[in-house]
Amino acid sequence: MDKRLIWLAVGSFTMSTVGFVFSSLLPSIAADTHTTVPMAGYLITVFSLSYAIGAPVLSALAGTADRRRVLTVAMLIFLAGNVVAATSVSFTTLLLAQILMGMASGLFAATAQATAVSLAGPEHRALAISVVVGGTTFAVALGAPLGALIATVWGWRGTFGTVALLALACATVLWLRLPRGLRGTKLTLRERFSIIGHAGIAPSLAVTFLYLAGGFIIISYLAPLAIEGAGLTKLALPGLLLAFGVGAVIGNLSSGYLADRLGATRMVVASLLATSVMVLSIALGLHFLPRELCGPLLIGIMLPWGIIGWAFPPAQASRIVGYAPEVAHLTLSLNASAMYLGIASGTAIGGRVLENAAPADLGFVAALFPLAALAVLFASLRSQRRLAAEMPAE
Numbered sequence: 001m002d003k004r005l006i007w008l009a010v011g012s013f014t015m016s017t018v019g020f021v022f023s024s025l026l027p028s029i030a031a032d033t034h035t036t037v038p039m040a041g042y043l044i045t046v047f048s049l050s051y052a053i054g055a056p057v058l059s060a061l062a063g064t065a066d067r068r069r070v071l072t073v074a075m076l077i078f079l080a081g082n083v084v085a086a087t088s089v090s091f092t093t094l095l096l097a098q099i100l101m102g103m104a105s106g107l108f109a110a111t112a113q114a115t116a117v118s119l120a121g122p123e124h125r126a127l128a129i130s131v132v133v134g135g136t137t138f139a140v141a142l143g144a145p146l147g148a149l150i151a152t153v154w155g156w157r158g159t160f161g162t163v164a165l166l167a168l169a170c171a172t173v174l175w176l177r178l179p180r181g182l183r184g185t186k187l188t189l190r191e192r193f194s195i196i197g198h199a200g201i202a203p204s205l206a207v208t209f210l211y212l213a214g215g216f217i218i219i220s221y222l223a224p225l226a227i228e229g230a231g232l233t234k235l236a237l238p239g240l241l242l243a244f245g246v247g248a249v250i251g252n253l254s255s256g257y258l259a260d261r262l263g264a265t266r267m268v269v270a271s272l273l274a275t276s277v278m279v280l281s282i283a284l285g286l287h288f289l290p291r292e293l294c295g296p297l298l299i300g301i302m303l304p305w306g307i308i309g310w311a312f313p314p315a316q317a318s319r320i321v322g323y324a325p326e327v328a329h330l331t332l333s334l335n336a337s338a339m340y341l342g343i344a345s346g347t348a349i350g351g352r353v354l355e356n357a358a359p360a361d362l363g364f365v366a367a368l369f370p371l372a373a374l375a376v377l378f379a380s381l382r383s384q385r386r387l388a389a390e391m392p393a394e
Contacts, residue, residue: 012135017143038351050102141245203380212342214369247306283363
């Protein structure tokens with residue numbers, strides 16, 4: 001394996017950490033900026049929307065530019081966003097910082113995957129992409145709990161400051177280690193989005209969107225859920241995120257093996273069903289268990305939820321690549337955009353739930369989304385079988 005792929009993964013880790021650590025920072029940010037936790041949740045929404053838009057739009061604008069330069073500039077813009085966030089004195093400034101970071105992250109992710117394939121060669125395409133995407137998984141497993149721990153010591157500004165330092169190191173290494181002359185492929189937005197018309201792609205992207213929306217209705221507001229709903233303290237948040245992150249690594253690593261053995265579609269169906277059960281268990285437990293048992297319930301459920309939740313992305317990516325292997329770089333980029341659109345929507349919906357109900361009610365709303373994703377998936381599979389049956393035999 002080309003060792004330069006590791007630094008692309010570290011870049012993904014750095015940028016993804018910001019997206020996943022926010023669930024533990026929202027109460028502190030809300031208090032310091034004199035706003036509410038649901039309003040602070042818009043910071044996650046703005047970051048995720050900017051990511052979803054930045055990946056295809058900025059990649060199209062970058063065109064055939066040198067990828068080494070594009071990756072370094074994206075990382076430096078991300079660094080600047082973290083510095084602005086760490087030194088911000090208003091909620092509006094924080095929002096602007098999130099836009100900068102989200103757009104830069106989307107551009108970096110799309111370019112990093114294409115660069116990884118160029119460095120590794122077409123015969124190692126899947127491995128190269130998995131290494132880069134693995135940075136996101138470790139952001140969940142390690143970056144988010146570490147960021148939460150830093151926030152308990154130095155405050156949420158310290159978290160952004162630490163991420164900025166890591167971004168500086170990444171930008172320096174990428175500039176020094178990546179080869180010159182790796183050019184991007186010039187594709188218009190129309191060309192990038194035309195793949196959605198391929199059979200199976202649109203419903204698959206809808207499944208991804210619905211799944212992530214449901215998950216982040218809860219994940220984005222884990223802090224109020226743990227503190228107000230389960231009676232835990234702020235000191236428990238890093239531990240909760242760590243347990244979820246360890247589960248995410250286990251789920252991510254085992255999903256590929258199980259998808260090969262059982263089939264990617266079966267893995268996706270199992271993950272959707274199990275996730276519905278998990279979030280419903282959280283909601284029912286917080287509503288009906290004695291207060292002293294709510295905290296242990298939430299702590300105990302984080303590891304298996306992480307395993308189940310992160311078994312979905314690799315299996316779903318495998319399904320999407322299977323529909324059009326020759327343009328995997330485009331379909332995976334669109335899948336990433338669908339993921340972050342789901343995160344943005346889930347965060348916005350969860351905020352509205354918190355404004356009108358108790359944190360424990362988040363699970364009831366969240367459960368509807370993986371169930372809706374199941375309905376979309378089954379309808380798509382029936383449609384594909386019908387079309388296959390109607391095709392004339394050769």
